[in-house]
Amino acid sequence: MLSYEPDDTVVHRLDPRSKLAFQIGFAAAALAHATPRALIALTGLCAVVLAAARVPIRETLYAYRLAVAVLAFVPLVAAVTFGPPWIDVDDGIVSARASYRVFLILLVSAAYVRSTPVRHSRAAIQRTVPGKPGQILGVGVALVFRFFPVLQADLRTIREAMAARLGDERGPVERASTIAILGLTRTFERADRLALALQARCFAWNPTMPPLTFSRSDVPVLGLSGALVLAAFL
Numbered sequence: 001m002l003s004y005e006p007d008d009t010v011v012h013r014l015d016p017r018s019k020l021a022f023q024i025g026f027a028a029a030a031l032a033h034a035t036p037r038a039l040i041a042l043t044g045l046c047a048v049v050l051a052a053a054r055v056p057i058r059e060t061l062y063a064y065r066l067a068v069a070v071l072a073f074v075p076l077v078a079a080v081t082f083g084p085p086w087i088d089v090d091d092g093i094v095s096a097r098a099s100y101r102v103f104l105i106l107l108v109s110a111a112y113v114r115s116t117p118v119r120h121s122r123a124a125i126q127r128t129v130p131g132k133p134g135q136i137l138g139v140g141v142a143l144v145f146r147f148f149p150v151l152q153a154d155l156r157t158i159r160e161a162m163a164a165r166l167g168d169e170r171g172p173v174e175r176a177s178t179i180a181i182l183g184l185t186r187t188f189e190r191a192d193r194l195a196l197a198l199q200a201r202c203f204a205w206n207p208t209m210p211p212l213t214f215s216r217s218d219v220p221v222l223g224l225s226g227a228l229v230l231a232a233f234l
Contacts, residue, residue, distance in 0.1 A: 015212055
């Protein structure tokens, strides 16, 4: 699971609001354009972002291995037809372009996750979305970033414990049901403990957030984000 890694890169020093704006602009441009020239330009921009944030490619691909497998399998399914000619290459190419655009968006999001602390993400959301909705959204994002890796670790522990007890020799349905039941049980236990911990620490909806300030480095990023959003409508 990808997580924040302290570093001194240019991307780390950017304001999280600039990085969120770039995420939105890049996703909008990627979803709006599927031509080969657009995909080449987006690929080059994605490579620059990953290099600037020093994102480890192997670790990122491993963390997204399930999503990558699904994105690679979808074009094969889209190309299959129920009848002659049985394989529609054009449909497969269209689906492959769509999958590749989603893949680029995932890579750019990995740069954001690696370069942005959870508290800064929450502060950026709460200061962008006013009132109680922004507070709820900020808390939700912070809890997801902190809670999801813990649940993944629990599922990994359950699978390793089953393998140590020769559980991998059981049928696939029995293995899946056992992991699902134990995973849900552990999730609810974690949720109860989290609620108790929040109460014990006098959880506040609007705590003191870290200061956020735009710098000169944010200006070109915001300009590029706006250009990407405009490109989505051209």
